[in-house]
Amino acid sequence: MRFIDSLSWPILLSMSLLLGLAPYVPEPHIIEKLRMLTQGTLHRPLDIFDLCYHAAPFFVVIIKLQRTFKRKT
Numbered sequence: 001m002r003f004i005d006s007l008s009w010p011i012l013l014s015m016s017l018l019l020g021l022a023p024y025v026p027e028p029h030i031i032e033k034l035r036m037l038t039q040g041t042l043h044r045p046l047d048i049f050d051l052c053y054h055a056a057p058f059f060v061v062i063i064k065l066q067r068t069f070k071r072k073t
Contacts, residue, residue, distance in 0.1 A: 012064060
């Protein structure tokens with residue numbers, strides 16, 4: 001967990017915006033995969049990997065937020 005603590009916020013936020021939302025046109029890829037998940041059409045292993053790949057930066061940001069607030073309390 002020290003690795004996540006050592007990451008700076010600007011790097012995490014830029015990673016989330018660049019990797020998490022890419023490609024931007026016609027819609028962010030993670031939005032498309034989440035829509036497929038809610039519709040029940042997310043079946044191919046490549047699509048599942050793609051969802052995990054694009055969601056990973058957001059999970060790291062959430063973990064860092066939790067650890068930051070836990071240390072302050």
